[in-house]
Amino acid sequence: MVASCVGFVLIGALQALYGPAIPALRDEFDLSPSTAGLGLSAHFVGGVAGVLLFDRLYGRIGNRKILGSSYLLMAVGAVGFALAPNWPSALVMALLAGLGFGGIDYGLNQLFAVGFGRRSAAMLNILNAHFGIGAILGPAVIGAVGADHYPAVFLAFAAANLPLLLCLRGVRDHVPAPLSDEEFPEGTAVLRRSLASVLTMFVTLYVLHVAVEAGVGGWEPTHLETVGYGAGAAATATSVYWLMMTAGRFLVAPLALRFSAQAIITVSCAGMTLCLLLAAVPGLAPYAYGGVGLFIAPIFPTGLPWLNRAAPRARRAGALVIAASMVGGVVAGPTLGWAIEWSGVRAVPLLLCVVSALCLAATLWLTRATRTR
Structure with a gap:
């Protein structure tokens, strides 16, 4: 370990x-x-x-x-x-x-x-x-x-x-057997939609949240300088964003023992969306971006066990969403750059807020689709 x-x-x-x-x-x-x-x-x-x-x-x-x-x-x-x-x-x-x-x-x-x-x-x-x-x-x-x-x-x-x-x-050399119901007293997830649609929505969630992660990391300094902060303050705020993302994963670890992945990711997406909305206010922007880092932190690691329980027979599901997260990081840069050329740098937090709201919608859909009996 x-x-x-x-x-x-x-x-x-x-x-x-x-x-x-x-x-x-x-x-x-x-x-x-x-x-x-x-x-x-x-x-x-x-x-x-x-x-x-x-x-x-x-x-x-x-x-x-x-x-x-x-x-x-x-x-x-x-x-x-x-x-x-x-x-x-x-x-x-x-x-x-x-x-x-x-x-x-x-x-x-x-x-x-x-x-x-x-x-x-x-x-x-x-x-x-x-x-x-x-x-x-x-x-x-x-x-x-x-x-x-x-x-x-x-x-x-x-x-x-x-x-x-x-x-x-x-490291065990062979793949462990799928998790049994005894390991999850709340019951194994029962899919109410087709497996393909559930996997598609997980991929969507991962692509979109990584797009937000990369978008904030790449454009936060430019946005802060545009609304009146100095280059040093903007760079420091961006470092705080990454630091809060790291701290958020340590902080959520004990919570993950008490609350379901669905609940944690839903709160994370809602908090991330609210913080991006607040980042549109210049006086709150540096602190709001730090909040985005804190809330976005658990989504990637917490979603993987949820995916494995929702689709235990889809062996390639984990590889699909991890690869999708990397693709999301690559695609986010030019796509967001095109949107900013159209709307202006001041709209960065609002554009990312829309993407974050789509993450929340995907999470709510998955919560209903993988609900236990």
Whole structure:
């Protein structure tokens, strides 16, 4: 369990290292800003491919081999990115590291979702909170050593993956059986709609909430500066947003032992929608964005056990929603950018509020569709 949490710190750090390294990458390879940003895009493409690939192997070659090969791929990709002689080679290595990233993200989330019974939601929140710790530490390390030394940071990151290979003996090598009714006294979910429609709505929920997450993270500084805050205050408020997201997952872990996933996600979507509405008021915006981070935090990890109980026979459901969340992060940027060009930067919180309201609607639909007898 400890090694798994460390693994999530590392994948959170890897995802966050590309952005701060962009200035040095532009100087080294003579890149435009958009071309330099392709490093993170290649990482996400590899992540989606990793989720889908390792889902195909899940239950066939053993969980230890899946996780071990994922750690190795991520380490090799990080080393290759640090030492790449040209930009095309660096993109290939970022894709390779993303492949390992996707395998770890999918593998550990899936194992935690099915391996802890009633405690799965709590344990998944703790696991994913460590992703946030890594996302905070990664840019901090780049800032401390300087962007010009990004190769050394990537090499150190790659080396940190290797000891985790020694900790895989505690992972069961075969897929656990579906959860029984005895593990859930409230009863196993009975679908009142078709399985396809339920899975479609889960995918919609994940795509939309990740779009809100990425939208706030990407556009909060610009919005705050537009409504009168200084660049330093805007950057600090954005850091607080990510910090609140990490804290929110730790805080909700004990609540997940007492309340259902449906209740937690419904409250989260409602609170997120209200906070985005308040963010349209300039004087409240920095605090409201912090509230968004707090409320959005439990949705991703808490939804996975709910999905497994609602569709226990749909083995690929977890891979589908995890891959969808990554696609949502990729698509959110250009889509939101187009909407902002049409409506103006001041409308950012209202645009995201509409997306958040759709998340709430999807959650309410799923609550009715998976209601227990």
